[in-house]
Amino acid sequence: MTVHAAEFPHMVPAGRVEGTDDEVLVLIEDAIRSLDLASKIRHLSGAKMFGLWPESSIGLDEIVMSDGPTGVRGEEVVGGRESCLLPNATLLAQTWSSAVLDEVGALLADEAMDQRTHIVLGPTINLHRTPLGGRLFECFSEDPYLTGVLAAAYVRSLQSRGIGASPKHFLANESETQRTTVDCVVNERTLRELYLLPFEIVEQDARPWTIMASYNSVNGVTATEHDELINGILKQDWGFDGLVMSDWFATKRASESANAGLDLVMPGPDTAWSSTLEKAVRFGDVSEKTIDDHVRRLLLLAARVGAFGRHRTWPTDIPHPGSTVRREQLRRIAAQGMTVLKNNDATLPITTEKGTVAIIGRHATDTVAQGGGSARVRPPHIVSIADGLASALGPGTTIVDGVETRTRMIAAPASIVRDPETGTPGMRVRALDAQGELIESRHVDVAELEVAEDGWLANAARIELSADVAMPSPERMRVGVIGPGQWTVTAPGHHEAFTVTPHDGPGGGLHRPKSHVSVVTLECGARITATTGPHFEMRIIGLVVTPAARTAAAAIREAVTAAASADTAIVVVGNTQEQETEGQDKKTLALPGDQDALVAAVAAVAKRTVVVVNAATPVLMPWLSNVDAVVFVGLPGQEAGDAVAAALTGEIEPSGRLVTTFPARDGEGPAWETTPTDGRLEYVEGPRVGYRGWHQHGTQPLFWFGHGLGYTTWDYTSAHITHQDRTGVKTVTVALTNTGRRASMETIQVYRAPADENQPARLIGWAQVSLNPGQSTTVQVECDLRTQRTWDVEEHGWLPLSGGSIVIARGLGDPRITVPLENGQES
Numbered sequence: 001m002t003v004h005a006a007e008f009p010h011m012v013p014a015g016r017v018e019g020t021d022d023e024v025l026v027l028i029e030d031a032i033r034s035l036d037l038a039s040k041i042r043h044l045s046g047a048k049m050f051g052l053w054p055e056s057s058i059g060l061d062e063i064v065m066s067d068g069p070t071g072v073r074g075e076e077v078v079g080g081r082e083s084c085l086l087p088n089a090t091l092l093a094q095t096w097s098s099a100v101l102d103e104v105g106a107l108l109a110d111e112a113m114d115q116r117t118h119i120v121l122g123p124t125i126n127l128h129r130t131p132l133g134g135r136l137f138e139c140f141s142e143d144p145y146l147t148g149v150l151a152a153a154y155v156r157s158l159q160s161r162g163i164g165a166s167p168k169h170f171l172a173n174e175s176e177t178q179r180t181t182v183d184c185v186v187n188e189r190t191l192r193e194l195y196l197l198p199f200e201i202v203e204q205d206a207r208p209w210t211i212m213a214s215y216n217s218v219n220g221v222t223a224t225e226h227d228e229l230i231n232g233i234l235k236q237d238w239g240f241d242g243l244v245m246s247d248w249f250a251t252k253r254a255s256e257s258a259n260a261g262l263d264l265v266m267p268g269p270d271t272a273w274s275s276t277l278e279k280a281v282r283f284g285d286v287s288e289k290t291i292d293d294h295v296r297r298l299l300l301l302a303a304r305v306g307a308f309g310r311h312r313t314w315p316t317d318i319p320h321p322g323s324t325v326r327r328e329q330l331r332r333i334a335a336q337g338m339t340v341l342k343n344n345d346a347t348l349p350i351t352t353e354k355g356t357v358a359i360i361g362r363h364a365t366d367t368v369a370q371g372g373g374s375a376r377v378r379p380p381h382i383v384s385i386a387d388g389l390a391s392a393l394g395p396g397t398t399i400v401d402g403v404e405t406r407t408r409m410i411a412a413p414a415s416i417v418r419d420p421e422t423g424t425p426g427m428r429v430r431a432l433d434a435q436g437e438l439i440e441s442r443h444v445d446v447a448e449l450e451v452a453e454d455g456w457l458a459n460a461a462r463i464e465l466s467a468d469v470a471m472p473s474p475e476r477m478r479v480g481v482i483g484p485g486q487w488t489v490t491a492p493g494h495h496e497a498f499t500v501t502p503h504d505g506p507g508g509g510l511h512r513p514k515s516h517v518s519v520v521t522l523e524c525g526a527r528i529t530a531t532t533g534p535h536f537e538m539r540i541i542g543l544v545v546t547p548a549a550r551t552a553a554a555a556i557r558e559a560v561t562a563a564a565s566a567d568t569a570i571v572v573v574g575n576t577q578e579q580e581t582e583g584q585d586k587k588t589l590a591l592p593g594d595q596d597a598l599v600a601a602v603a604a605v606a607k608r609t610v611v612v613v614n615a616a617t618p619v620l621m622p623w624l625s626n627v628d629a630v631v632f633v634g635l636p637g638q639e640a641g642d643a644v645a646a647a648l649t650g651e652i653e654p655s656g657r658l659v660t661t662f663p664a665r666d667g668e669g670p671a672w673e674t675t676p677t678d679g680r681l682e683y684v685e686g687p688r689v690g691y692r693g694w695h696q697h698g699t700q701p702l703f704w705f706g707h708g709l710g711y712t713t714w715d716y717t718s719a720h721i722t723h724q725d726r727t728g729v730k731t732v733t734v735a736l737t738n739t740g741r742r743a744s745m746e747t748i749q750v751y752r753a754p755a756d757e758n759q760p761a762r763l764i765g766w767a768q769v770s771l772n773p774g775q776s777t778t779v780q781v782e783c784d785l786r787t788q789r790t791w792d793v794e795e796h797g798w799l800p801l802s803g804g805s806i807v808i809a810r811g812l813g814d815p816r817i818t819v820p821l822e823n824g825q826e827s
Contacts, residue, residue: 027309028299031058032292040295041277046268048454049248050075052298053268060299061307064115065166065266069122069138069154070370070637071377072111077510078378078411078540079449084111084321084638085370085379087334088580089124090616091634093140094337094656094708096747096766098153105157105165107329112163114318118305119164119210125151125198128617128660129174129689130671131589137371137580137616137635141659142690142705143763144194145787148201155206162312164305167202169214169247171195171229175674175681177585180250183217185682191218192791193687200238201786209242209304213262215250224251230261243297255285263294322380327639332652334636334643339656340629340709347568347608347629349650349711350393355567357393359386360559360602361402361595363614364572367640371616373511373582378446379638385572385612388641392649400562403555403594406576409515411448411482411542417467419443420527427467427543431460432533448482448542450510462533465543471524476548480517483541484509485532487516492527494520502539503583509539511583519548552594556601569606570648571599571627574614580635585674588666589620599623612644618662621702632658650711655745657708657811661691664702669694692760695753695812706749706763706811712740712773716816719808722780727800728752728788729764729821732781734808738771745770750781751812752788755803761812762787 032040034057043060047053052063067073070086084107086092092104112120124135128142140147155165172184172195186195202208213230214223223229224246234240245264251257254276257265265271280286299308306312319325340348350357364386370376390397414425421428426445433439439460447467451457465481479494481487484502488495500516502509522545530543563569573595579586590596603609603626610629613619614636624630631654636643647654663669670685670693688696691705715737723730732750747768753761765783789798803822809815 024303024309028296028303031060031299032295034058035295037281037288037291038278040291041273041281043298044264044277044291044294045271045274046264046266048269049267049452059308060302061311063119063302063305063307064117065119065121066112066115066117067374068108068120069124070375071379072108072115072117072120073375073377074115074117077374077376077450079444079446080378081115082321082380083115083377084326084330085377085382086330087337087637088137088371088616088635089140090137090659091334091337091636091656093146093150093659094339094634095333096146096657097768098149100333100336101150101153102157103329103333105154106161107326109158109161109163110318111321113161113315116314117163118307119166120158121166121168121212123151123154123165123167124169125167125202126169126173127195127198127689129683130674131618131660131663131669132586132672132674133174133617134176134580134585135371135373135582136660138375138582142661143659144197145201145763145784146659148198148205151198152202152205155202155208159206159209162304162306164209164301166210166212166245167199167208168212170199170211170234170244171214171223172218173214173216175585176583177674178676178679180215181679182676183220183680185219185680187683187686188793189791190683190686194689196233197786199234203234203238203240207242209301211240211242211244213244213246213250215247222252224262225253225256225260227260235261241297241300243301255280258286258290258294263297320380321638330637331639331643331646334634334639335647335652335654337634337656338644338647338654339632339658339707340654340711341632341703341707342624342627342630343709343711344628347610348631348648350568350610350648352394356396356398357389358398358400358562358566358569359389359572360400360562360569361572361598362405363402363574364389364399365401366405368574368576368580368614368635369637369640370635371580371582372577375582382638383641385614385641385644388643388645389570389648391642392645398562398566400559401555402559402571403552403598404549405574405593405595406578408512408578409478409480409482409517409544409546410577411446412467412545414446416470416545417447417543418470420466420468427465430464430466431457432462432464434461436462447545448540451539451541453538460533462531463541464529464531465541466527466529467543469522469524469526469528469545471522474521474523476519477522478517478544478546478548479520479522479528480515480544481530481532481541482515482544483513483532483539485539485541486534487530487532489528489530491520491522494518512577512581513540515544517544552597556594556598559598560601560605563602563606563609566606568608568610569602570610570612571602572612572614573599575616575619580616589618589663590666591619596622600626603627610648612648618660620665624702632656650742653711653742653744655708655710655747657706657747658703659705661694661701661705662703669701670697688760691812692762696760700813704811704813706747706809707813708747710744710746712738712742712744714746714810715739716808717776719817719819721806721819721821724821728785729783729806730785732765732783732806732808732819733778734781734817735776735778736769737776738773741773743770743772748779748781749809749811750783751807751809752801753804753807754801756801759790759801761807764788
């Protein structure tokens, strides 16, 4: 195991070199010798949900982890401290920029240090195998090379600042349906060329300190017990010297997982290892040398993050998540990744000279800034798209709420609920014993909270939530709760008892808590009280207070009236956390509710129609031919509205390129289904995932991977291969000109289309260049040999691809120059 002194920048004071590789290793070996077997095994399970055991006798501090990957959440799923909410992973990936991911890693490292957190559990580098995947918003792309390069930049940046990263989920966790039990059946070649490749690139280019093993099985063997993947490929073939941890509650058997190479079981303290691993060693089922290797990797991780040997000091001058510097960063990053899918007649960018604007749609006023599940963070604010655009476009802008988009309610915003005891925004939470006596009472400054096994509510027989409603006038409101349990809800003139069940699948009531509401007419100051108990373990609960629903017909009539009287109608549509969530896959790519009907009705009367899609993954667009422009803005994070405004007005060019191919209809594409058959999900498409399969089949999607118009046009004038050998193409030189009227950035994409018809085309390199109008340049694109090989199953090794051509393109739907590989000449 090689340890480099440069891996410990946070431990070495400036101007001094303190310690050597050997000293670190000696400390580790001395510590292992000083621990008895029971102590060693104790350290190989978590001490709690997101922390590891300290050990003062060997100088080991507690190691603290936090869920990521687009914000450092802290230990509480909801109601914790405020953290920066970054744009979601697909929006970050749409920048196609390692520099942006480097900046993201630095920001996350700052946030982790501010929270005294050693490890951020991310990035998520599973692939977009099918657009139905519920957790795709947390993953980068459908392409393994793009995913690996961007993830490596993220990991390098985090770890260069002494914060550990944990790429996940190893391996083949591309969907959520039955994810804790599903057996993903993937042939050896496809595993090597697609699903292992992002992890291989990250391991080789960034040397992550931890990797997280997934819940699912791979070819009949559960991931936490997969000797071939963990010991064989990861640790032996690739030389991974870090720690492999389990996903939370994923480890079921002790001997099998310990022998397969799993190093740490999370969470703790009670795990399969803490209860039976010592006995397995005593009986000879697991060697103590194996235990020592796990402890050795744990202590090396501790040394790397400053919790063992030489201990870190935490900075105290980190910018607040709501500070000006953070707001500027997050606004710029989000806007840069937004992608222009259609822009007829230069409809965009919008300027005040183009006349009046109507902003229409529920996603304009209820903007979705993040997905659901363990990746949630509590931001200091979320700027709605309506507020951002109205601020940018000035007086005269009309805002019209659209059709309903949610069937599962979310907690009331703190702005409309008040603690009955203090009058401050939020709610009052009281823990009661079985006799109804008060155990504890607390103010919570949001309208939801986590009930955890080790939290302050753990011993309560009943929990009471109460709040006074702050409204300017009486109104019909939906009143109720989120979260599983037996509930009683009271409000003036209203009393109701009911049961909310946990959702199916992993996470119970934690990731996608169900809701129950009734329509009640509330006066200003009306008090709502909700009581639940006995409660389910680990869940999110909260109060719902939101306006009563309108009919779709009424909402569309109002939108049509506003659109007809404006020069430009901006319709904001999208998904919610019901579609973009951990723990559940989608059944359709259609927009939820009556949003398609809303767009069609507006487009029929508006002079110009711009559609803003507030979603992280592909959606169907049956109205596409009837609108003038479409911008795909992802889940833009806390500065959502200001970032959308900057992109639509052209203050910041939305220079993003798609990272997933968009089908035109449900069921289209090389891979679709996420539902296992008899517990097995077969990856029958093999390596032909995403654009690879579309291109090989000769079919046209709605939008190709790599598509993005920006705000100008480009002419590719020439291209040639400048360096190649028998292993593949190493560099391609491309000449191009900005032929439009605006300064812009272009993403030059290089694909290889092999001669073998069994080998799909694949991205092998890209480069980015910014040019002024009329400016020309020549760009050298570095190509990666790891994308230009195929796995030989019989020889169990790599072979270089042969023949074919190089395609320089703006996505394979817009190829510009093809260069045959035989002579390297342009054709």
